Structures are given as C-alpha cells and as structure tokens.
Amino acid sequence: MKLQYLGTAAAEAIPAVFCNCEVCRKSRELGGRHLRTRSQALVNDDLLIDFPCDAYAHALRFGIDYSKIDHCIITHTHGDHLFPWELNHLKPHNQYERGVFHVFGSEDVEAAISGPVANAKGFLQFHRVEPFEPFQIGSYRITALKAAHGTAHPYIYLIEDETGSLLYAHDTDLFPEETMEYLKRVKPALGLISLDCTEGAHEDLNYHGHMCLGRNVRCRNDLIDCGVADENTVFVLNHFSHNGLSVGYDDFCALAEPLGFVVSYDGMTVDCIAKEIAPEFSK
Ligand SMILES: [Zn+2]
Ligand SMILES: [Zn+2]
Ligand SMILES: [Zn+2]
Numbered sequence: 001m002k003l004q005y006l007g008t009a010a011a012e013a014i015p016a017v018f019c020n021c022e023v024c025r026k027s028r029e030l031g032g033r034h035l036r037t038r039s040q041a042l043v044n045d046d047l048l049i050d051f052p053c054d055a056y057a058h059a060l061r062f063g064i065d066y067s068k069i070d071h072c073i074i075t076h077t078h079g080d081h082l083f084p085w086e087l088n089h090l091k092p093h094n095q096y097e098r099g100v101f102h103v104f105g106s107e108d109v110e111a112a113i114s115g116p117v118a119n120a121k122g123f124l125q126f127h128r129v130e131p132f133e134p135f136q137i138g139s140y141r142i143t144a145l146k147a148a149h150g151t152a153h154p155y156i157y158l159i160e161d162e163t164g165s166l167l168y169a170h171d172t173d174l175f176p177e178e179t180m181e182y183l184k185r186v187k188p189a190l191g192l193i194s195l196d197c198t199e200g201a202h203e204d205l206n207y208h209g210h211m212c213l214g215r216n217v218r219c220r221n222d223l224i225d226c227g228v229a230d231e232n233t234v235f236v237l238n239h240f241s242h243n244g245l246s247v248g249y250d251d252f253c254a255l256a257e258p259l260g261f262v263v264s265y266d267g268m269t270v271d272c273i274a275k276e277i278a279p280e281f282s283k
Pocket of ligand 2: 020
C-alpha cells in the first residue's frame with residue numbers, strides 16, 4: 001500500500017491566501033516543498049482521503065483523473081477537507097460515462113453534502129460510517145476512529161489491506177481515550193502513522209483540537225506503549241498552518257527529522273508496509 005499526500009496544509013494554506021507574514025513571504029520566495037495546499041491524500045490509485053477546496057488543483061498538478069476514482073472517505077467537514085460545492089459537478093451533463101462516486105463519512109458529512117447528493121441524481125452516493133465499526137471498500141478494510149477536533153463527529157481513519165496499513169490522523173489532538181482503547185485492543189500493526197502538526201515546533205499548546213511537535217512526540221510514545229507502533233514504524237508529520245512555529249519546510253525538517261519524523265510535502269509518496277510489531281514494543 002502507498003499513500004500520496006496531495007495537499008498538506010491547514011485551512012488557509014501556505015502561503016496563506018491573504019497573508020504576508022514571514023512564513024508566507026518565504027514560502028512564496030522559495031516555492032517547491034515550501035508551498036502547501038489544503039489537505040487531501042490518495043491511497044494507491046483508487047481511494048481518496050478528503051475532498052477539499054484544492055482537490056481540483058491536485059488533479060491537475062499530479063495527473064489524477066477523478067472520473068476513474070470511485071471512493072472517497074472524509075475525515076470531517078472543515079473546508080480544508082471537504083468542499084461540497086465541487087461535488088455538484090457529478091450531476092448529469094457535467095460528467096459522462098462514469099459510475100457512482102461513493103463518499104463515506106459521519107452524519108456531519110451527510111448533512112454537508114445533501115444538496116450535491118440530490119443534484120447528482122444517483123451519481124453521488126453517501127455512506128454513513130460509524131466509529132469503531134470496520135467496513136470494506138474493495139480490498140481495503142477501513143475503520144473510522146474518533147478524533148479530538150472542533151466539529152461534531154470528526155474521524156481519523158485506519159486503512160488496511162494485504163500489503164500494508166496506515167493511520168491517517170488529521171485533524172486531531174492527542175487521541176480520545178475511546179480511540180486509544182480501541183487501538184490497544186485491536187493492535188493493528190501499522191506501517192505508517194500520519195500525525196497532525198498544525199502548530200509546528202511548539203512543545204505544547206494552550207488549546208485543543210490540533211497537535212504540535214511536542215504533542216506528536218507524546219502521541220508517538222503513547223502509540224508505542226499501546227503496541228501499535230515500534231521504532232520501525234514511519235511517523236509522518238502533516239497538516240501545517242502558517243501560524244505554527246518554524247513551519248517553513250526546511251526549518252521544520254531541521255527540527256523534526258532528528259527526532260525521527262518524516263515531514264510531509266505536497267506530492268510526497270510513502271510506502272505503508274504491514275509489519276509485525278517487535279515483541280518488546282508490544283505490551
Ligand atoms: Zn484541517
Ligand atoms: Zn502567513
Ligand atoms: Zn479541521
């Protein structure tokens with residue numbers, strides 16, 4: 001299994017739409033990995049995670065043909081993860097010769113896309129997902145886990161198939177107790193864990209709903225302690241805001257890589273190889 005990051009920013013992108021702060025100025029100047037669009041990812045070539053306002057730009061930039069992808073799981077309803085207006089274009093006469101586009105998410109997503117579902121007249125189908133109840137999309141076994149974030153029913157997703165497994169954890173703070181209990185009980189052997197790093201290099205934050213580098217270290221320790229990760233698990237930090245500390249790509253790599261984290265960038269592809277967790281890590 002592989003995961004490609006299509007967009008790696010928080011709500012306002014980097015550079016932020018209307019901003020001229022130092023991070024935004026420098027990212028405009030340097031370009032490349034310093035430019036981050038809104039959050040979306042692609043598993044292999046056939047499963048989308050989120051459909052944000054930058055989804056169309058991702059298709060153009062990375063050569064993705066959405067007419068050939070039928071499934072999308074949505075984490076939550078913030079605009080940097082879900083842009084319902086675009087889904088109206090699944091209506092007849094705006095698309096030809098494609099099957100149904102299936103969208104999966106919580107009841108919040110169902111409410112957010114009810115208009116497009118009606119307009120698309122059978123070409124857009126919503127599937128409500130309940131937390132901690134695995135479901136199947138093709139060869140993928142997917143489980144929504146509860147996130148700690150500012151919408152009514154936000155999810156992070158556990159995605160597994162015969163070749164690998166990953167935990168896509170955006171947007172969330174340190175995981176809710178129910179989610180940690182589930183992971184402890186089920187013990188998926190995760191090849192890749194993608195953690196929210198909206199606030200960059202801070203040790204801690206005075207609010208809840210996102211993480212920073214200090215919280216990422218604590219989250220990694222918690223996941224190792226509960227037996228779903230070990231020293232070989234790849235931890236990616238992703239979903240950056242220009243308001244975070246030292247979030248410029250080069251600056252942040254210099255801080256996070258020595259701690260063993262991979263720093264995401266738009267277009268990055270990583271393997272999520274399933275592996276046995278070493279017994280000394282599995283408590
Ligand atoms: Zn977000
Ligand atoms: Zn800025
Ligand atoms: Zn959010």
